[in-house]
Amino acid sequence: MIRKPFTCLLLLLTGIVYAHAQDATHKHLPIIDVHVHAMKVNPAFAMDACPWFLSSMPGSDPNQPPPSFLNTDCAMPLHTAKSDKEFQDSLMATMKRLNIAIIASGDPTIIRNWQQAAAPGRVIPAIGISSSKDMTVVAFTDSLSSGFYKVMGEVAPQYQGMSPSDTSLDAYFAAAEKLNIPVGIHMGTGGNGMANITAPKYRASMGNPLLLEDLLARHPKLKVWVMHAGYPMIDNMIALMGANAYVYVDVAGMIWSYPLAEVNDYIKRLVQAGFEKRIMYGTDLMIWPKLLETSLGVIENASCLSDDQKRDILFNNAVRFFRLDESKYK
Numbered sequence: 001m002i003r004k005p006f007t008c009l010l011l012l013l014t015g016i017v018y019a020h021a022q023d024a025t026h027k028h029l030p031i032i033d034v035h036v037h038a039m040k041v042n043p044a045f046a047m048d049a050c051p052w053f054l055s056s057m058p059g060s061d062p063n064q065p066p067p068s069f070l071n072t073d074c075a076m077p078l079h080t081a082k083s084d085k086e087f088q089d090s091l092m093a094t095m096k097r098l099n100i101a102i103i104a105s106g107d108p109t110i111i112r113n114w115q116q117a118a119a120p121g122r123v124i125p126a127i128g129i130s131s132s133k134d135m136t137v138v139a140f141t142d143s144l145s146s147g148f149y150k151v152m153g154e155v156a157p158q159y160q161g162m163s164p165s166d167t168s169l170d171a172y173f174a175a176a177e178k179l180n181i182p183v184g185i186h187m188g189t190g191g192n193g194m195a196n197i198t199a200p201k202y203r204a205s206m207g208n209p210l211l212l213e214d215l216l217a218r219h220p221k222l223k224v225w226v227m228h229a230g231y232p233m234i235d236n237m238i239a240l241m242g243a244n245a246y247v248y249v250d251v252a253g254m255i256w257s258y259p260l261a262e263v264n265d266y267i268k269r270l271v272q273a274g275f276e277k278r279i280m281y282g283t284d285l286m287i288w289p290k291l292l293e294t295s296l297g298v299i300e301n302a303s304c305l306s307d308d309q310k311r312d313i314l315f316n317n318a319v320r321f322f323r324l325d326e327s328k329y330k
Contacts, residue, residue: 028099029311030329032318033292035154035184035227035252035282038106038114041081046287050074051294055259057192066196078288084110090289092117100292101329102285103184103322105154121328126151126184131160132168141175151322152176153184154227161201165214173215177222182322184250185212188228191257208233209240216244225280225321228253234266238273248321249275251313252282255295268304276309280318 053071060067081087088110094100095118104111105126115123127149129135135143143149152172157164164185176183188207195202209230216222229249230237241247249270255263270279283295299310319326 027330028097029315030326031098031100031281031296031314032322032324032329033100033102033283033285034225034250034280034318034322036102036104036285037154038104038110039286040107040110041084041087041287043082046080046082048072048077048079049288050077051256051291052258052260052263054192054257060193060196067193078290078294080287081289084113087287087289088113088117091285091292094289094292095122098292098296099329103151103153103282105151108148124151124322125149126153128152128154128156128184129169129172130156131162132172137171137175140172141179144175144179144181150181151184152181153225154186155183156186158186158206159190159199159202161203161206163206163211165211165218170215170218173219173222177219180221182223182225184225184227186228187212187226188231188233188254209237212240212247213243216247222246223321224248225250227282228284229266229270229279231258231266234269238269238275241275241278242273248278248280248317250280250282252295253284255298256283256291260298263298264302264304267302271305271309276312277317277320279313280321281314 047070049070050072056071057067081090091114095102101122101124103124103126104114105128108125111123111125115125125148127140127143129140144152155164155169157166157169162168164187173183187209189204190199190202207230209226212224212226216224223246225248226237226240227250229251230240231254237249241249251263251267254266267279270276281295281299283291285291299305299313302310305313315329318324
């Protein structure tokens with residue numbers, strides 16, 4: 001049998017594309033966004049952003065201002081919300097229309113507001129840390145034990161120049177393991193010139209997925225998903241997943257920031273390597289309400305993915321990873 005080459009065409013007709021599979025009389029197939037940031041909108045720092053803004057990274061000069069983190073020069077930029085209410089109203093409307101549930105970390109007041117505004121079970125709270133300075137182990141354990149937080153994440157030691165297997169974080173992971181709480185860990189790039197702009201301690205080398213091995217060995221019952229799929233270290237990501245059956249990935253952040261062809265190739269490699277059941281959809285949603293539809297369009301319009309694979313990435317894999325009752329979302 002001659003097999004067709006595994007290729008993937010990303011359709012980009014007007015900049016932001018998302019085709020709704022259902023009409024207004026039918027409920028949309030459920031979607032779970034595993035990577036959402038609940039944060040207050042600061043109008044002073046809110047700026048529009050171009051999707052796939054890292055398609056060009058020309059660099060800079062140490063004698064000049066650092067490179068801009070976001071590109072705003074495009075035909076259809078993503079517009080920021082101007083207030084917390086505007087963002088919440090837009091997010092809730094999109095979640096209802098597209099039948100979306102989210103894993104949200106960040107400001108607990110914002111998360112509670114979202115929970116009150118959304119349908120029951122549609123906003124699942126997560127608690128994250130970057131280092132042991134964020135909170136004590138006792139306070140962290142109490143927060144998990146309270147029942148409010150269902151997920152540990154985003155854990156982001158890379159921004160502190162630390163490995164996720166650093167022993168200073170071990171007691172936090174031990175608490176999650178004991179309480180059967182799934183964990184999301186930032187692994188991968190932070191954008192163009194991150195160490196020059198906002199995070200001087202940031203180290204690209206600390207985004208190597210294989211740095212998780214010691215952590216996973218110490219906590220064999222810990223269920224971990226690698227945020228940003230360890231981009232761009234695909235070979236190491238594949239090696240880690242092959243050795244550790246409880247490791248999943250999300251494609252958040254990279255899905256709307258890096259060149260479409262690059263994003264597509266990365267997802268394709270994961271699927272080719274046999275991990276289509278362990279890829280989860282995520283946005284890294286912050287202050288741009290339309291980021292949801294932008295990111296969804298990448299998955300929905302990827303010709304290399306079958307309908308079943310798209311449903312796995314958008315819903316089924318997250319249901320399995322987070323041990324959710326899928327009937328509540330259908």
